[in-house]
Amino acid sequence: MSRREQIQMSAAEVANFLAEQRTVTCATIGPRGWPHLMPLSWTYARSQKVRNIERDARATLQVETGEAYQELRGVMFECDVIVHREIADVVRLGAEIMMRNSVPRGESPPRELPPEARDAVAAQAGKRVGLEFVERRRASWDHGKLGGVY
Secondary structure (H helix, E strand, O other), X not given: OOHHHHHOOOHHHHHHHHHHOOOEEEEEEOOOOOEEEEXXXXXXXXXXXXXXXHHOOEEXXXXXXXXXXXXXXXXXXXXXXXXXOOHHHHHHHHHHHHHHHOOOOOOOOOOOOOHHHHHHHHHHHHHEEEEEEEEEEEXXXXXXXXXOOO
């Protein structure tokens, strides 16, 4: 078995890992041809990230954690990106993001937002877009699987 195969996460491990994490880094190609890396959240329609995606609808997403080598875990996705501008879709996405980020890690998010939070999401939706990432390829790693042997 190759080292690559040793540290690769299963689909269930990836799903569990992503459920624990909060920050996704999104890489697009900037206007000068250089990678443009930014954290991903509910995105403004006029952001550089969206302008880059409108020019080249490819992005790489990465979620990672750990500091010491044996703690490093992560997943990288190469994706095609679809930009959604329909207000109903943008509101739904904004509400999902707000619900997920409103609870401590490990706890389940609420089923719906309270009215004042829904109103805040709706008020912002006209300035935002929804980004749908269609996975083309993935790589994952969990160096803890090496058992301290590098």
